[in-house]
Amino acid sequence: MPSILYSTICYIKDDFYRLRIYVDDPNDCFGRDSKEDDQFKNDSFEFTPTNIPIDYVKPSFTRLNFQLLNEKNTNNNIPETITLNHLLNVQQTTPLSRKSNKNLTQSVQTPSPERSTDRNTNSICTSILSQPGDTTQTTLTSNNSEVLFKHKQFSFRSFFSSLSNPNSGFTSLLKTLVKIKYVDVSNSIQWKVKSLELELDTEDVAYELYLNLNLCLSILKQRPHRLLAFVNPLSGKGRAQSIYLKKVLPIFQEANIIVDTIYTERANHAQEYVINEIIDDYDGLICVGGDGMFAELCHGLLLRTARDEQINIDNPRVDIIRPNLRIGIIPAGSTDAVVFGTTGLNDPITSALQIIVGESLLIDITTVHNENGFVRFMATMLAYGFFGDIIHQSDNWRCLGPLRYDLAGFCQFLRHTSYHSELTIALSTNDQLEICDPQEMKSTKIENEPSSIVSDCQQLITNSPLSEVNPMNKLMTPNLSFCRRNCDRCAEQNEIDSHKNNVPLQVKLDGRYTTINCLNMPCRCAKSKYGMSPFVHLGDGTFDLILVKRSWRTSFLRFLWQVANDGRSIEDLPNVEKYRVREVLIRPIVKDGKQAGNWACDGELINGNEIQIRAHRQALNIFASGIQLKEKQINLNTKNETINCFHCLRCKNGKIAQESNS
């Protein structure tokens, strides 16, 4: 049952409300005995503490509730509840007109007969009105808490008092208005800042509410207090700086977060800074830009941690260690695949708000090694062949801007090259259980070159037994559920345990492929509605391997069309195979003086005669909520569903891009 910590009457947009601050803890973990509980319960309105017992505030369960006391229902968009963690700031100010004192008293003295609580309302109000100025009274339920609370109350009160009234302490309070700014999460994907003005009857009651709310805010441990932001002024055609200054920085300031800003002067500036400078004073690092800037911070933090922990990153079997700091991403680039994958949208304001309230998401990072050692960390996508060739060619056409990617793509499509390659795959142990009937697979595998389990695939991937099972039996249907906030699959321990104890099944493939792609994130962007791999999970220790075999040009065009419009059913194409894997070794076989394809990792060209990619479960902590799906979307477990899962995102892409540009 909810337990009320504080209750008062206020006046919002011409209506009267009862504001309650309450704890809705399902486990009711206050640890109080039943006698003490009685005075906290929902219906005991006689209990009107002047100050909140701060020890009882549970950040994740504490909420503000607004109950309309008017007789008529009004539609003034006041939220019924606001979670404590969604408060941005609370200010006490002077109202323009001071009509409320009279109105408030009158209204409460003529309660509505229909409302069973009106008598209680009256008594609360009377209680408040009869004790103006009694801001030092402490109402607590346990002796121990009283001592603690008094101590905390003393320091916080002086602090907020000086903030509220810097000139003259308690003498000239003429403020009956409390202004609350909060995060509106009614649209779970796109968050907004909203504000409420609560007019209280007396200055003292307003001051008391102001103090109590700020006390609550001060105990939110998951929130960052000091951040270091790296802004790439060139990102997304040069709009990063204005997005940062106009949209993002003011919100950080509203939330009283100190942000130190560095405008990058060259490529790798941010990465070098993170590796070499002192960053211990910060609660997180922010990049304002695109996926390239995120990659810089990701490399900086992971390499710094590896150095501090004296880890040999060149060893392909290395287990990387998760850094203590979180990374936040303010999208201002041209693709923003990481932000799309982790918040569902590339909206700078949503991302800033998720940073402020301290949302956390643990994501997998993969290491990329070649025959000489460590090459890069991969956060989004590694490609060999078609997409690598596009990056290679477009690098020579930088003067054309983003258009160069479309042109290079067109040229590569006309060229229509495939590359002979050998792959050694360590399958995800979770998905091995979900095996397709070989009969079912036949229709889609007709054009396949035969795959084989081999006995000598231990060159880079070691310690794994080889299976004698026909590989057709092991072509699997990965779990087709979207990764989302509090994703069950990512929370499972199996995968990480199996890394240590079990050994994965290995499969060796050999064939000609137009493109080989490893996806650690869906890679949704303005040009790809669902991304190439919509069902990949962000924190389960696996990534998706998508192979497009040599085929007619029209078949490849079909693949590209599906990537752009509906990546959910991409593996139904006869020339496409998809695996959920933990590790893969890709070895191009170059004979007769033919050219090998190009490699690209997170949009950067890399080199290697053979490349090993290995997933590290939840190796990085970022400020993001994960995608919050609605119930209907959560139940969507099959790729053939016709529901448009990201309908809202699709519609808003254009709009948000325009907003960001302006």
Ligand SMILES: Nc1ncnc2c1ncn2[C@@H]1O[C@H](COP(=O)(O)OP(=O)(O)OP(=O)(O)O)[C@@H](O)[C@H]1O
């Ligand atoms: N001042 C700078 N001058 C030149 N290059 C920079 C500078 N600062 C950062 N960079 C480099 O620019 C690259 C691209 O930046 P970023 O990813 O932010 O933008 P983008 O390319 O527009 O977006 P996306 O990667 O999403 O397509 C980064 O890899 C980074 O190393």
